[in-house]
Amino acid sequence: MRWVALAVLGAGLLAVPAVAGRYELSVLILVFQFVLMGQAWNVMMGYAGQLSLGHALYVGLGAYVPALLWLHLGVSPLIGVFAGMAAAMLAAGVIGWLGLRFGIEGVYFALLTIAFAEIARVAFDHLAITGGAGGLFLPVTPEGRASWWMLDGGPVFFYYLTLGLAAGATGVVAWLARSRFGFLWRAVRDDPVAAEALGVNLFRARMQAILVSAAMASVAGVVVAFYYRNLFPGQVFDMSRSLELILAPIIGGLGTVMGPVVGAALLTPAGEALAALVQELGLDAPGVKAVAYGLLLIAVIWVRPSGIWPWLAKRLGVS
Amino acid sequence: MTAGLLLGVVVQGVMTGLVYGLMALGLSVIFGVIRVVNFAHGEFAVLAMYAAWVAFTQWGVDPIVAALPISAGCFVLGFGLQRWLVSPFVGRAEHEQFILLAGVAMVLVNLLLMGFGPDARPVNLPYALDSYEIGPVILDKARLVAAAVAFGLTGGVIGFFRFTRTGTAIRACADNLLGAAVVGLDVKQLYALTFGIGLACVGAAGAMLVTISDASPVLAHGFTLQGFIIVIIGGLGSLAGALLGGVLIGVCEALAGFLWQPSMKSLFSFLLLVAVLALRPQGLLGKRP
Numbered sequence: 001m002r003w004v005a006l007a008v009l010g011a012g013l014l015a016v017p018a019v020a021g022r023y024e025l026s027v028l029i030l031v032f033q034f035v036l037m038g039q040a041w042n043v044m045m046g047y048a049g050q051l052s053l054g055h056a057l058y059v060g061l062g063a064y065v066p067a068l069l070w071l072h073l074g075v076s077p078l079i080g081v082f083a084g085m086a087a088a089m090l091a092a093g094v095i096g097w098l099g100l101r102f103g104i105e106g107v108y109f110a111l112l113t114i115a116f117a118e119i120a121r122v123a124f125d126h127l128a129i130t131g132g133a134g135g136l137f138l139p140v141t142p143e144g145r146a147s148w149w150m151l152d153g154g155p156v157f158f159y160y161l162t163l164g165l166a167a168g169a170t171g172v173v174a175w176l177a178r179s180r181f182g183f184l185w186r187a188v189r190d191d192p193v194a195a196e197a198l199g200v201n202l203f204r205a206r207m208q209a210i211l212v213s214a215a216m217a218s219v220a221g222v223v224v225a226f227y228y229r230n231l232f233p234g235q236v237f238d239m240s241r242s243l244e245l246i247l248a249p250i251i252g253g254l255g256t257v258m259g260p261v262v263g264a265a266l267l268t269p270a271g272e273a274l275a276a277l278v279q280e281l282g283l284d285a286p287g288v289k290a291v292a293y294g295l296l297l298i299a300v301i302w303v304r305p306s307g308i309w310p311w312l313a314k315r316l317g318v319s
Numbered sequence: 320m321t322a323g324l325l326l327g328v329v330v331q332g333v334m335t336g337l338v339y340g341l342m343a344l345g346l347s348v349i350f351g352v353i354r355v356v357n358f359a360h361g362e363f364a365v366l367a368m369y370a371a372w373v374a375f376t377q378w379g380v381d382p383i384v385a386a387l388p389i390s391a392g393c394f395v396l397g398f399g400l401q402r403w404l405v406s407p408f409v410g411r412a413e414h415e416q417f418i419l420l421a422g423v424a425m426v427l428v429n430l431l432l433m434g435f436g437p438d439a440r441p442v443n444l445p446y447a448l449d450s451y452e453i454g455p456v457i458l459d460k461a462r463l464v465a466a467a468v469a470f471g472l473t474g475g476v477i478g479f480f481r482f483t484r485t486g487t488a489i490r491a492c493a494d495n496l497l498g499a500a501v502v503g504l505d506v507k508q509l510y511a512l513t514f515g516i517g518l519a520c521v522g523a524a525g526a527m528l529v530t531i532s533d534a535s536p537v538l539a540h541g542f543t544l545q546g547f548i549i550v551i552i553g554g555l556g557s558l559a560g561a562l563l564g565g566v567l568i569g570v571c572e573a574l575a576g577f578l579w580q581p582s583m584k585s586l587f588s589f590l591l592l593v594a595v596l597a598l599r600p601q602g603l604l605g606k607r608p
Contacts, residue, residue: 001489051414102597106413107356109549112596115589118544122586133582239540243421250418286437287429294425298404301418 002318013163017156025155031268032162033223037262038248039169040216046255047182048209051106051187054113057120058088058214062221064130067138070150073127077151077222085218086257091116092214096207114239121237130233138229147165151226158227164263165223169216174257176212185209186255199302234303247293251300253307262309267293323455326590328577329570330456334466335531336569337562338524341469342542343549344476345520351556352493352513355405356414359424361542363518367393368534369431372440375529382442383464386526393522394515400450401514406507412555424539439533447530465527470562474521476516476560489513493556494534514534521546541585548592554605567591 017025037059044050065087066080075083095116099109125133139154148157176182184205187195196202225231235241252263271289278288304311341363349357354395367389374385404423407415450462480486489509491499500506532538549568553560571591572584595602 045414051417098593098597102600104596104600107417108551108596108600110417111544111551111591114544115548115592119586119593120588122583126580128582157416239544243425254414287432290429291433293424294422294427294429296401297418297422297425301415301422302407 005318007225010167017159024157025159027269027272029155029158029227030272031160031264032159032166033220033247034245034264035166035261036162036169036220037217037245038168038252038264039173040213040220040299041246042173042249042254042260043176043185043216044209044213046249046259047177047187047189048206048213050099050206050210051110052113052210052213053110053242053246054115054117055213055217055240056237056239057091057113057117057246058217059221059224059241059245060117060120060124060231060236061087061091062218063225064124064136064221066222067136067231068129071138076149077226078149080219081219081222084221085215088218091120092210093207095308096210096263100203100206112212114242117237117239117242119235121233124233124237131231132266133233135230136230138226151222158223162227165219168207169219170257170261172216178256179207181205181212189255193304200305246299249307251296251308253309256307256309256313258313259307259309262312263307266308267296321455325577328573329461331512332475332570332573333566334458334462334569335573336566337466337473338527338531338565339545339549339569340562340565341473342521342528343546343553343565343601344473344526344558345517345524346546346551347553347555347558347561348480348520349474349517350550351513351558352489353401353405353409353510356413356420357410357514357517358417358543359427360418360521360546361539361544362424362427363393363396363521364525364528364542364546365431365534365536365539366427367522368529368532368538369435369440370522371526371529372442375442381444382526382529383468386468386523389526390519390523394519396515397518398511398515400518405514406510409510417530424543428536428539435534435536435549437536439535441533442529444530461530465530469527470519473558473562476520479516480558482577485512486507509583516600526546537553548588551602552591553597556606557602557604560602560604562603567603 012041016028020028037055040058041052041055043140062081062084066075066077067082069075069080069083070077098104099112104112124130130136147153151161184200185208187198187200188202188205192202195205224236241306248263248267249260251267252261253259255293271293274292275289301306329533343358346360347359349355349360370389370392371382371385374389375382376379400423405416405419408419444461446460451458451460451463480490488499488504489512491502491504492509492513496506499509545568550561550565551564552567553564554563568588568591571587575584575587
């Protein structure tokens with residue numbers, strides 16, 4: 001039953017570009033990006049219980065490193081993505097090491113992650129090689145000569161790319177959740193003292209989750225860089241980015257495989273529809289979408305702190 | 320570069336830092352007693368800035384004078400917020416509290432954005448250019464008055480917690496919640512009072528901040544972060560620590576802006592934070608838990 005539902009969903013998603021227009025595709029691409037980033041955050045917070053509010057750092061490094069390699073050395077982003085991943089994991093390793101070795105936990109740890117994202121923002125603002133605050137622009141290849149190995153293509157190409165990445169990330173999380181890692185992470189999250197007494201190495205388990213999460217987030221960065229083709233430190237590393245990407249997993253359901261998917265699928269189109277509606281009504285109100293997200297966040301944490309998916313799954317009988 | 324010039328920059332940093340300190344004091348009080356992270360702290364500071372801007376442009380009220388009623392308004396807001404919204408989240412998982420207040424922050428700052436637009440709103444005080452000259456140091460009048468009032472209010476809050484019965488009762492809640500409840504303290508009421516006092520601090524500080532910076536919604540995140548950095552550097556639960564942390568950050572930023580580039584000044588606060596977290600996580604004046 002479950003597999004049939006997944007197969008139908010998959011076939012439906014593959015067929016979408018045949019019927020959807022540019023706008024619908026752009027919204028779905030956004031949904032898939034949020035699934036990918038949400039799954040990354042889900043690994044660290046949902047499974048391992050480490051609150052990070054600075055994931056924009058990993059996405060940003062994953063965006064800047066491949067973009068710079070491509071611009072200056074002509075390296076394909078398909079190779080550059082691994083360099084971006086390495087940079088993100090290095091940063092995550094430093095933050096994780098600081099946090100875990102010095103016993104910086106909970107809110108303090110979250111603040112540490114914000115601090116590093118902010119340091120990166122200010123540093124990138126002043127680095128000449130990244131274009132500084134003026135931004136980094138990736139030139140578009142003329143029509144017809146666009147090539148997939150340079151991650152250059154139209155909306156349909158990016159639709160399938162982000163769909164594949166979102167599905168892949170969800171698959172990875174589904175596998176991790178059932179693997180030894182998943183059990184160790186949940187044990188460490190739910191009761192670190194008991195886990196340690198049973199011989200779990202807390203440092204190693206948490207560090208693994210942090211590194212996996214950063215690596216996954218950095219992949220989303222490549223899409224950010226090569227889909228939008230411009231990068232500004234003030235946007236890429238901004239705290240609102242870090243907050244934006246945690247909405248889907250929280251609203252969908254932390255520590256569940258489908259939570260980030262459900263959250264992103266509900267939230268992003270709803271936000272876009274609201275923004276479109278406001279524009280239709282002729283109101284010039286740039287904050288409406290965010291106010292709605294904020295109210296939704298408050299409502300969900302009041303009514304269903306464990307998210308929508310666990311409740312929905314029970315209703316549908318698929319838990 | 321003369322020593323006098325440098326001294327002037329340091330004094331300026333101290334004055335700004337005193338206002339920052341009052342803002343952070345609010346955060347420290349809430350965090351220290353209720354153990355809830357007020358992630359909307361900077362948003363309330365910006366709310367107070369806009370209130371001061373409205374008071375000044377509509378009725379010509381000096382922001383330093385307006386700080387008092389704005390502070391009282393924030394007290395009521397904080398009392399209600401704790402009573403009706405935050406109270407059920409006390410003692411819940413940290414990330415749930417955080418998400419609740421991040422939601423409040425999002426709503427608040429975007430309502431301000433919708434109401435006042437993205438442009439910065441300046442308060443042009445008639446005495447903005449007045450200054451006192453003491454030896455080689457030049458003191459802005461506006462900043463000096465704001466700093467003096469902030470220092471006085473900080474002292475008042477510390478005195479309240481140290482010497483009054485209610486203040487002592489709130490400290491009892493912070494030290495031993497169960498014990499406080501056992502001896503018959505109305506913890507819910509005291510928590511609401513604490514949140515109110517916390518927001519009163521940020522309200523007063525925010526109103527006075529318009530003498531230093533133009534009101535704008537984009538400031539909110541930065542104020543929240545700065546408040547946290549100050550509290551952690553000074554030491555959580557130490558009220559004098561918030562004052563010390565505020566002055567340190569104020570001086571640090573003023574020096575960085577003067578010696579290097581103004582746009583890089585926040586870098587130094589963050590580096591200072593990382594250093595304190597790694598070397599002395601309880602903060603400069605905090606006690607080891």
